[in-house]
Amino acid sequence: MEFARPTTIDEAVALLAAGEWDVLSGGTDYFPGLRDEPPAAPILDISAISDLRGIERTADGWRIGALATWSDIIGADLPPAFDGLKAASREVGSVQVQNRATLAGNLCNASPAADGVPPLLTLEAQVDLASPGGRRRVPLDAFILGNRKTALAADEFVTGILVPEQASRGASAFLKLGARKYLVISIAMVAVRLVVDEGAITEAAIAVGSCSEVAKRLTGLEAQVIGHSPAGAAALITADAVVDLSPISDVRAPAAYRAEAAVEILRRAIRIAA
Numbered sequence: 001m002e003f004a005r006p007t008t009i010d011e012a013v014a015l016l017a018a019g020e021w022d023v024l025s026g027g028t029d030y031f032p033g034l035r036d037e038p039p040a041a042p043i044l045d046i047s048a049i050s051d052l053r054g055i056e057r058t059a060d061g062w063r064i065g066a067l068a069t070w071s072d073i074i075g076a077d078l079p080p081a082f083d084g085l086k087a088a089s090r091e092v093g094s095v096q097v098q099n100r101a102t103l104a105g106n107l108c109n110a111s112p113a114a115d116g117v118p119p120l121l122t123l124e125a126q127v128d129l130a131s132p133g134g135r136r137r138v139p140l141d142a143f144i145l146g147n148r149k150t151a152l153a154a155d156e157f158v159t160g161i162l163v164p165e166q167a168s169r170g171a172s173a174f175l176k177l178g179a180r181k182y183l184v185i186s187i188a189m190v191a192v193r194l195v196v197d198e199g200a201i202t203e204a205a206i207a208v209g210s211c212s213e214v215a216k217r218l219t220g221l222e223a224q225v226i227g228h229s230p231a232g233a234a235a236l237i238t239a240d241a242v243v244d245l246s247p248i249s250d251v252r253a254p255a256a257y258r259a260e261a262a263v264e265i266l267r268r269a270i271r272i273a274a
Contacts, residue, residue, distance in 0.1 A: 002042035009130055009159060012046055016155045017132035023157045025067055028093070028101040029109045044157075052159060061165040063128075066158045070098035082163075084119040084172035084191045084273070091115060091176050094183060104158045110144045110214075117144065117215040118191035119174050122205035124167040131156030147213050170195035170203060173272035175265040179252065186210045187253040188261040192269040194230070201225050201233055201274075206266065211247040211258050218244065230274030234267040241266070 004021070006012040015021065021044035024030055046052060052067040055076045062082075064073070070089040078086070092098055092106070092115050106116040107127065117140070125140045132155055140161075143151050152158070172193040178184035188210050195203035204222040209215035221241045225233035239259065247258035 001039055003045065004042070005045040005048050007048045007050070009049060009051055012044060012049060012157065013130055013132055015044055016157065020154050023108075025105045026069065026101040028097050029105060046157065058162075060162070061168060062163040064103060064161040064163070066104040066160050067102055068104070069100060069102055071095075073103060074098070079168050080171035081123065081168045081193055082119075082172065084122060084174035084193065084269075085116070087174040088115040088119050088176070088189075088191070091174075091182065104161060107140070107144065107161070108150060108152065108158060110146070110148050110150050112147055112213055112215070113185050113189070113210045114144075114215070115174075115176065115186070115189065115209075118189055118207040118209040119172065120161065120163075121207035121215060121217050122167075122172060122191045122193040123163045124205070126162040126164075127158055128160040128162055129156045130159045135159075137162065141214075141217065144214050167193075167205070171273050173269040175269045175272070177261050177265055185252065188247075188258050188265060190262060190266045190269050192266070192273045194270065194273045196230065196274055199229050200227055201230065202227075204233075208242065208245060208262050208266070211242070211245040211262050213246070216245065218242070220244070225270075230270055234270045237263055237266045237270070239263060 004015055022041045024043050024045045052065045054065045055068050056063050070092045073089045103116050106114050120140050126137045127143045129136050170193050174191045176186045176189040178186050191207045193205040194201055204225050206218045206222050224236050242262050247255040249255045
């Protein structure tokens, strides 16, 4: 098996230009997914690239490096708009997994139940990609295309996640419903970011995960709650508010239960964010 561990972005890009690789960061999804079989492709381990670490304030907002772990996010000094992302980080696996797994890897895994996606959608996140052809930024809602499908080309990898300054306003919340409290795949999960001025909502970002193939922003509901008090906004959330979702029935829950659960935890998340 071929294995490479570059120490710079340029070195990683050069290797990707020369052939097809499986890009590895934390590995907490990758190795269990092998199911005791050998890797089908050479492994490009990016964990030694120091430029991919850290969470920092930039001139345009915030940058979360591709190697930032869930524990890094929990411990970072971030504004209240990131509280939903921090809450999601605390519910990913065990502490050992949080210490190793990366937020970028969660996005590349592209599971409908990926905990990081709903809060990042409310933060209007963009994914920064590097390839032999240069760098590009892709909005998160255009990066994840379906169950286990992303917009990543074979010769590019994620270098970071960008949150624009305007999306770091307000406060946020994340709620996840599962069969138990921890170490569980969600039945439904929601993220809400609100800006409230003099008792009225002036800005809203609302996303739901595990209730469709890809987590979704509920833009229609966002427009509805503007101008309302948080209590009034919570009252607006009915089955009609989640009609655009397409939950599935599986061993964790039937579709109807998922839709009903999404309504209830959205109401709760709005109250928490407010």
